[in-house]
Amino acid sequence: MGLLTKGSALSWEETQRYRDYVKKHGILQFINLYKKLKERENDEFKWGDEIEYMLVHFDNEHKKAQLALVATEVLPKLMQPENEAIKKGEEDLLSALWRPEYGNFMIESAPGTPNTSDLECFSKVEDNMRVRRSEANAVMKEDDFVMTLTNFPRNGCPDFTFPASRCTPLDTKSFLRSLFFPDECVFPDHPRFMTMARNMVQRRGSKPVINVPIFVDKNTPQPFMDDLFGLDTTGNDLAQRAENHVYMDCGGFGAGCCCLQATFQARNTEEGRRLYDQLIPLCPILLAMTAAAPIYKGYLVQTDCRWGIESQSLDDRTEEERGLKPLQESRHVIPKARYGSVDSYLSDAGSLYNDVDLVVDEELLKIMLDAGVDVPLARHVAHLFIRDPVLILKENLHQDDEKDSDHFEGIQSSNWQSMRFKPPPPDSPIGCRVEFRPMEVQLTDFENAAFVIFIVLLTRVILTFDLNLLIPMSKVEENIKEAQKMDAVRNGQFYFRRDIFQENSPTTPPFYTKYFKFLKKEYSQMSINHIINGKKGHFPGLLPLIKDYLKSVELSVETHTKLRTYLRFIRRRASGELKTAARWMRDFVDQHPEYKHDSIVNDRVNYDLLSKCRDLASGQAFDPSLQLERAPPLQAEDSDEEDWSQVDVDQTEN
Ligand code: GLU
Numbered sequence: 001m002g003l004l005t006k007g008s009a010l011s012w013e014e015t016q017r018y019r020d021y022v023k024k025h026g027i028l029q030f031i032n033l034y035k036k037l038k039e040r041e042n043d044e045f046k047w048g049d050e051i052e053y054m055l056v057h058f059d060n061e062h063k064k065a066q067l068a069l070v071a072t073e074v075l076p077k078l079m080q081p082e083n084e085a086i087k088k089g090e091e092d093l094l095s096a097l098w099r100p101e102y103g104n105f106m107i108e109s110a111p112g113t114p115n116t117s118d119l120e121c122f123s124k125v126e127d128n129m130r131v132r133r134s135e136a137n138a139v140m141k142e143d144d145f146v147m148t149l150t151n152f153p154r155n156g157c158p159d160f161t162f163p164a165s166r167c168t169p170l171d172t173k174s175f176l177r178s179l180f181f182p183d184e185c186v187f188p189d190h191p192r193f194m195t196m197a198r199n200m201v202q203r204r205g206s207k208p209v210i211n212v213p214i215f216v217d218k219n220t221p222q223p224f225m226d227d228l229f230g231l232d233t234t235g236n237d238l239a240q241r242a243e244n245h246v247y248m249d250c251g252g253f254g255a256g257c258c259c260l261q262a263t264f265q266a267r268n269t270e271e272g273r274r275l276y277d278q279l280i281p282l283c284p285i286l287l288a289m290t291a292a293a294p295i296y297k298g299y300l301v302q303t304d305c306r307w308g309i310e311s312q313s314l315d316d317r318t319e320e321e322r323g324l325k326p327l328q329e330s331r332h333v334i335p336k337a338r339y340g341s342v343d344s345y346l347s348d349a350g351s352l353y354n355d356v357d358l359v360v361d362e363e364l365l366k367i368m369l370d371a372g373v374d375v376p377l378a379r380h381v382a383h384l385f386i387r388d389p390v391l392i393l394k395e396n397l398h399q400d401d402e403k404d405s406d407h408f409e410g411i412q413s414s415n416w417q418s419m420r421f422k423p424p425p426p427d428s429p430i431g432c433r434v435e436f437r438p439m440e441v442q443l444t445d446f447e448n449a450a451f452v453i454f455i456v457l458l459t460r461v462i463l464t465f466d467l468n469l470l471i472p473m474s475k476v477e478e479n480i481k482e483a484q485k486m487d488a489v490r491n492g493q494f495y496f497r498r499d500i501f502q503e504n505s506p507t508t509p510p511f512y513t514k515y516f517k518f519l520k521k522e523y524s525q526m527s528i529n530h531i532i533n534g535k536k537g538h539f540p541g542l543l544p545l546i547k548d549y550l551k552s553v554e555l556s557v558e559t560h561t562k563l564r565t566y567l568r569f570i571r572r573r574a575s576g577e578l579k580t581a582a583r584w585m586r587d588f589v590d591q592h593p594e595y596k597h598d599s600i601v602n603d604r605v606n607y608d609l610l611s612k613c614r615d616l617a618s619g620q621a622f623d624p625s626l627q628l629e630r631a632p633p634l635q636a637e638d639s640d641e642e643d644w645s646q647v648d649v650d651q652t653e654n
């Protein structure tokens with residue numbers, strides 16, 4: 001959950017004027033955080049997940065599914081228990097925390113309290129996600145549902161919202177200027193979203209350009225040109241639109257996507273950096289395994305993930321920064337957008353694998369180094385700070401750099417990278433945290449729980465067995481591209497480290513001690529199946545390592561049984577036996593009688609697809625090609641149906 005302080009946002013002109021001031025103080029704030037971070041020891045391992053949801057309206061009469069622009073209505077209701085709990089000092093009793101997200105058709109939740117190192121909490125993760133889903137569904141209107149969809153397939157198509165909304169691309173007051181995605185779709189009740197959206201367009205000097213290769217089916221016209229007929233296009237739109245690509249033009253296509261994140265509190269900064277680094281090579285693997293976004297703006301596309309689309313849609317680099325013009329006003333040529341995979345490792349071990357040129361703000365780097373910040377972390381922060389602030393709140397402009405951290409957080413939280421390293425906030429019991437951000441949100445709570453638990457277990461295995469998963473950063477970058485390709489789980493080849501045990505380390509399980517003797521090369525290309533499930537004589541596999549780890553811990557039968565089910569699911573997803581949501585959606589569309597094999601996902605197909613997704617999540621439907629087991633009915637305890645079934649049971653017993 002990003003920074004959500006309320007206040008009044010400065011205009012873009014003012015924001016530019018205070019840019020250097022805010023960056024400088026952001027760095028001074030970071031230095032203060034760093035000094036305190038270094039002193040912290042023995043923080044408890046804690047962790048939590050975050051789920052982003054779409055709000056979907058089902059028009060059952062016209063067989064149409066639309067994005068419901070109701071976050072402003074439902075959020076106050078969802079946040080009420082939290083507000084009351086804060087007053088009473090009873091925050092520990094909350095089941096969920098609710099927050100706004102970019103779209104007025106989105107909301108976000110996290111568990112009310114973080115989980116701890118007690119592994120028994122694994123048996124509660126899915127239940128908590130289900131409680132959250134039903135809490136949110138309870139405040140939705142009868143035909144509206146919260147859905148864990150990575151992308152709404154018809155986002156940007158005519159009439160895709162409820163209530164209806166309108167694009168005004170030629171109106172100078174419009175901040176998005178999109179041909180497809182109306183300004184009203186952005187969450188209006190917090191300055192963060194609208195102001196950032198506006199400022200990013202202003203900063204870039206134009207709308208973003210998002211071109212995604214279309215999936216060419218047997219009846220897709222060749223060459224395909226995205227139809228802009230009847231829209232208020234400018235010459236720029238026509239020039240940017242590319243052949244055989246779906247053309248999109250605003251942040252709403254990426255920031256309007258939902259993901260699944262997990263945050264871990266480390267024991268101290270060393271452990272935090274180590275976890276950060278070790279999880280970096282896993283980002284592409286988990287992105288591929290969770291792939292869930294094969295349809296954009298009503299077209300099947302050639303890629304399976306939100307990642308590249310989100311990156312293009314949140315690209316606020318100027319032409320100079322993009323290398324299209326010689327540097328005059330801008331300071332650096334920057335290879336990537338603010339949304340993207342990380343570019344550097346933070347630990348000493350990781351630094352050896354930093355083979356990607358890191359663009360840094362030299363002046364700010366020097367301030368940090370002079371203040372005693374170590375080189376890898378100083379370079380990391382100096383890299384984040386090549387970006388400008390895109391939201392400054394008037395109330396926060398002048399801060400006490402010892403006590404506040406908003407200027408640091410402002411830049412940190414608008415660098416949407418695959419991992420995030422979070423120093424402890426000032427004067428807070430919270431320690432050093434690491435956020436794992438690449439995963440696409442899954443259709444069901446079972447899958448979301450399974451992936452979150454899998455990644456939590458991997459952190460335990462990495463630390464317990466002292467694993468080393470590092471590969472050159474340039475190879476991680478290649479893997480990120482591989483991960484987004486269609487069916488990457490089944491067909492992709494990923495660079496992965498082979499000698500993952502530290503030589504002569506006492507933590508290596510005995511079975512594996514001889515393992516690295518056979519290795520000639522540190523890493524090679526492997527399928528996801530081999531990485532996760534292992535390949536005899538070649539690679540031990542991450543799941544077998546988790547199983548070894550679990551042998552050494554005591555668990556209740558209930559938790560053990562649940563864990564086995566989650567891990568079985570992970571094994572089958574990795575082996576390709578179970579489909580990713582992306583593959584499952586493609587097949588659903590392909591087999592739909594209304595689909596004309598022309599790449600177009602029309603309203604009817606979308607309605608049926610989303611109805612099915614909704615029913616899979618609630619347990620009303622089950623599909624063994626995607627799921628291991630049917631979702632149990634949503635939160636039966638306090639619903640009326642449960643009481644009735646209770647009565648039935650009693651009667652049959654009589
Ligand atoms: N929705 C974004 C994504 O899909 C993440 C936004 C956030 O950091 O909360 O990656």
Ligand code: MG
Pocket residue numbers: 001002052101108
């Ligand atoms: Mg979020």
